Amino acid sequence: MQRYYIPKDNWEKEFVVLTDEDAHHIQRVMRQQIGDTIICNHPDGQAAICIIEQFSTEDVRVRIKERLDEDSELPVHVTIAQGLPKGSKLDFIFQKGTELGAAAFQLFEADRSVVKWDTKKAEKRMKRYDKIIKEASEQCHRNVMPIVKEQQPLEEIIESNMYDHILFGYEEEARRETNHSFADVLSQIKNGQQLLMIIGPEGGFSDQEVILLKNNGAIPVRLGKRILRTETASLYALASISYHFEELKYEN
């Protein structure tokens, strides 16, 4: 069943109204008919099976048939802070990160980011990212869509007090014995906590950034024994977090 993420204001007590691209998609792409069913997601994570009752040129009106009790969210809230990478890698990171359960994405211009954040193009870019995330959320049946936070200096991000745990993927950890096993760190995180996972751009973190991170209590972790590309690192982290909290603890 096709899933749509519907803004809060479009929900009534017994009805939901789909507008714009969703209305177009349901009529023109999916070619659905009166009486067909879809799933509508409320921004608070609740979902409902709905029956199509009325089409108009502007919108589609559906009746709420059954509230769903489903949960496809990671037990911990993971924000991926991604140092701006080259090319279209962000598209990839947002799509795959959404599938793998990220709660939010935060961008930052790292010392070694070749690409700078173009504030003139920011609005257009953010719209594009939202679209990618919306489509990925619908496909993988997320309860809530991850949000994208615009570029902010790394210092502000880690000093924001928003996070219970701050980790960063650090290649150098792969080269020496260390006390910080990724698993050891994850084992200390409780359900419902906020985790910030910081990933460097191509070329990794600068020495200054590593000092800044460590001085602010961010913990360096190794993401396996191989050296991952920047766009693969967040996926490794998210898959491992899912494995740790959803599969490993599944039977225990």
Added chain:
Amino acid sequence: MQRYYIPKDNWEKEFVVLTDEDAHHIQRVMRQQIGDTIICNHPDGQAAICIIEQFSTEDVRVRIKERLDEDSELPVHVTIAQGLPKGSKLDFIFQKGTELGAAAFQLFEADRSVVKWDTKKAEKRMKRYDKIIKEASEQCHRNVMPIVKEQQPLEEIIESNMYDHILFGYEEEARRETNHSFADVLSQIKNGQQLLMIIGPEGGFSDQEVILLKNNGAIPVRLGKRILRTETASLYALASISYHFEELKYEN
């Protein structure tokens, strides 16, 4: 330091000879000079730091300076059997799967594969895949390059007796209570064993395939709570296997 995977026949006692694309890359792309160092990998997984001693129009001759004692391979040998997906997804799966430690990739035409294996184009395609894997291996410093096995019927693959454990990612497992936790299965796998991880194409496995798999002792596993695209499933599996064997067991 740039890394090259050199065929067995090009190794002498104290020297290695780089030919063809490697010779081109070292001279024209990297613009390296006599006396510069590179890393050469032998197909058996051994690597050595080598000093460039001689250029010719055909090849580059390097002297073995120091044998390296490095290991970036997963403790278990993972073969990803991938149901043929659409478009360029195989390129993506091979590149990311190499980074994440796959030992081999095996293709199969699944019941729901929209794309069929074109034997006429097979040679050209396999060359393309080898190139992607070679480049990814060099970038992430793999000891050995994963191999790609051409299309083979699923039945032959699972009846080959090559594998100690056969798993398949099965979406339906995500929808019901199950005794097969992915973590539970991984906990029974020992270092050095051969693991076959089978991933369906878009649309997943057919009922017949699921019966065939189960009848042959393949174990269905859930890959997290969300529904992953076919090209994301193998990455989730590999990242989780790396996490389980390289990070989780790191301190225990």
